[in-house]
Amino acid sequence: MRDNFMIASSSSLERAWGWRDLITLGKPRVVMVMLVCVVVGMGLASPSLPPVHLVINGLVGIGLTASGAAAFNHVLDRRLDALMLRTAGRPLASRRLPTSYALAWASLLSVAGVGLLAWQVNALTAWLTLASLLGYALVYTAFLKRATPQNIVIGGVAGAAPPLLGWTAITGELGPEPLLLMLIVFAWTPPHFWALAIHKHDEYAKAGVPMLPVTHGDAFTRLQVWLYGWLTVAVTLLPFVIGMSGVLYLIAVMGLNARFMVWNFRVWRGRDSQAPLAAFWFSIRYILGVFAALLADHYGMLLLAQS
Incomplete structure (x- = not known):
């Protein structure tokens, strides 16, 4: 027993x-x-x-x-x-x-x-x-x-x-290049997470967490997603500007940025209740795409230099 x-x-x-x-x-x-x-x-x-x-x-x-x-x-x-x-x-x-x-x-x-x-x-x-x-x-x-x-x-x-x-x-x-890589993620984080915070507004309010939508409202947060989105776009162009990456990266990141800002625009307008969550999920693919483009461009240039 x-x-x-x-x-x-x-x-x-x-x-x-x-x-x-x-x-x-x-x-x-x-x-x-x-x-x-x-x-x-x-x-x-x-x-x-x-x-x-x-x-x-x-x-x-x-x-x-x-x-x-x-x-x-x-x-x-x-x-x-x-x-x-x-x-x-x-x-x-x-x-x-x-x-x-x-x-x-x-x-x-x-x-x-x-x-x-x-x-x-x-x-x-x-x-x-x-x-x-x-x-x-x-x-x-x-x-x-x-x-x-x-x-x-x-x-x-x-x-x-x-x-x-x-x-x-x-x-x-340490050096300027890794700090720039860090800056890209830093600029991307607010529009990425605030989109989710808009979608989860009621839950954060119930838990008493002072996320931006709770303290300043959804409309203000949507504007911040839009503005920080443009900051992210500007920062992701800097690797090309300083010669850290080449044309392959520039073409790829411009395409990614266009799609990224389409989603941020939908969040800003506030007419689609599902846009914040969809923008959140796309932003993960976006940051992975930006870094994949950097890596592809880097090794692509190496192969060209060796040929």
Whole structure:
């Protein structure tokens, strides 16, 4: 009888949470987008193919740290997440996973990631990755998110770091080029996230999160999406202006920018209730397309130079 009770208790615990919940804490889809930007930074930093060992160790180290930061975000936001339909099913918000387990997992991922970078990549990348983790998990999640409607703009510095980290992983140095890559992500973040915030206005209001649509209204936020969209367009043209990329990138990014601004225009006009969410999803494909164009242009020019 005692054995049956232990088996039943074990089965109940297994149903309550599992390894999939630990993976969910790391926000793997978000981390994958980040790692694509890291790869672009790595490729652009090298006149040829970057060293394989730096690519592998850099991606693993940055990926682990980013997953750790995401897990800390789950811990700090667990009460807010429980109030929002979009996030109520998360492991901590739904109370499937004990908070102490999540904290231990987040710490393990973060220490392992930063440690690997310091050991196998370089100290600069390790320190910058740690700063990005602290900026996202503590400065943004614990303070800015609850303090100001400009949380996305100010906190966007930490989220814009991946291409810069990819660059420093290969070179061990900072420079204007990786800072420009970081600026592209920084400018793109407000129209990307504010589009989602418009769509989720009621949920943010219920949770008491001072997102821009909640504090300044949807109309003002739609205008900001439109204006920041144009800022993003201007910044994405700078790689061509400074000679960092060539005509192939220019043609590709002009096409991407045209489609990007069509969606931002639909958000600004406010006549289509589905436009903000559609613009949000397109903006993810947009930023991936911009960086893919940079990488294709870079290696395309290398092939032309060698032929």
